[in-house]
Amino acid sequence: MERRKVGILGATGMVGQRFIQLLHNHPWFEIAWLAASDRSSGKRYEDACRWKLDTPLPANIAGMTLMPNTPEGTPATELPKIIFAALDSDVAYELExxxxAAGCAVISNSSAFRMTSDVPLVIPEVNADHLALIEKQSWRKDSGGYIVTNPNCSAIGLVLALKPIHDRFGIEKVFVSTMQAVSGAGYPGVASLDILGNVVPFIKNEEEKMQEEVGKLLGTLSGDHVAMLDAPLSAHCNRVAVEDGHTECVSLKLRTPATYEQMLEAWAEFAPLRGIHEGHPLPSAPDQPVEYVDQVDRPQPRLDRMRGKGMASTVGRLRPCSLFDWKFVVLSHNTIRGAAGAALLNAEILAMLDKLPGGKARSQNVPVALKA
Incomplete structure (x- = not known):
């Protein structure tokens, strides 16, 4: 794969920092442009950003000058045609x-356009075929640009666990209660006196996002739109005093009965990305998207959030549910798999499908359904 130059919108925030961390020395992408709000543009990155991650700020990034966060603020010849966007939804709604329209492929982590009918909301292991929707976008027709989104941080780990179950047995109802890490609120996030020794049983718009997005992610592509999954989901979302890693307690009612062994088999055999990039693995794709742990007290954020380099969804405590059929616990890393890593994996599969500007994929081992 030829290396392509990329830019990051919202580069100084927590998700922007994750983008920088994950893109550093990436074999397919090279950071060439960073942008931030008016209060930071024109500054060196290291002067404008409070680096909060557990790896050093790359030296080549530290000295880069932050550009204005508009396409007009950069000469067209210097603006990368691949943009990773880590913006608040209200800002994203205006800028993306x-x-x-300027011809950029916008790989967005924002919620602004997730539910727009012609914008793909994608987890590559789950619904890569939905990427065909980009061809319906007016920007694509006019300039070659488009928007692709990844889901909410709490929806991603859940849907990875639901997909293989839904494919084999069908899902009739879902109940989920989340315990979400403070890093999901960005920096400085939740005030320490509000969260230490406490649980906050409200995260603005989180329950609504989960309930909508799961339906689109597990829905079926039908021409120029996605037919939503016909299964209600009820969510309770809570903020807890954990740094990274969203934990979710899930109960499912299935359309077809499944045994304990069949549920475990569905998760163990769920690795669809292997079949579409043999010999050309996507750099950020986990070998096993869903890992089951059979210890009675797992998964736990401290012990399991970095499975698959933070890109796997960890499931445990599968047991019968007295209200529905089965219940279990899901854990995923909210700023890696749930944010920057999810967008990066979307960009990688777009590159493999030759849907990104600035290079040519070498792999032709792509199913016809994805080439459409």
Whole structure:
């Protein structure tokens, strides 16, 4: 795969920092442009950013000058045509279409356009075929640009666990209660006196996002839109005093009965990305998207959030449910798999499908359904 130059919108925030961490020395992408709000543009990155991650700020990034966060703020010849966006939804709603109109592939972590009918909401292991929707976007027709989104941080880990179950047995109802890490609130996030020794049983718009997005992710591509999954989901979302890692307690009612062994088999055999990039693995794809742990007290954020380099969904405590059929616990890393890593994996599969500007994929081992 030829290396492509990329840019990051919202580069100084927590998700922007994760993008920098994950893109450093990436074999397919090279950071060439960073942008931030008016209060930071024009500054050196290391002067504008409070680096909060557990790896050093790369020296080549530290000295880069932050550009204005508009496509007009950079000469067209210097603006990368691949933009990773880590913006608040209200800002993204204004800016992301401007970059798409300028011919950029906008790989967004924002919620602004997730539920727009012609914008793909994608987890590559789950619904990569939905990427065909980019061809329906007006930006694609006019300039070649488009927007692709990844889901909410709490929806991603859940849907990875639900997908193989839904494919084999069908899902009729879902109940989920989340315990979400403080890093999901960004920096400085939740005030220490509000969260230490406490649980906050409210995260603005989180329950609504989960309930909508799961339906689109597990829905079926039908021409120019996605037919939503016909299964209600009820979510309770809570903020807890954990740094990284969202834990979710899930109960499922299935359309077809499944045994304990069949449930475990569905998760163990779920690795669809292997079949579409043999010999050309996606750099960020976990070998096993869903890992089951059979210890009675797992998964735990401290012990399990970095499975698959933070890109796997960890499941445990599968047992019968007295209200529905089965219940279990899901854990995923909210700023890696749930944010920057999810967008990066979307960009990688777009590159493999030759849907990204600035290079050519070498792998032709792609199913016809994804080439469409």
């Amino acid at each position: 279409p401007r970059f798409a």
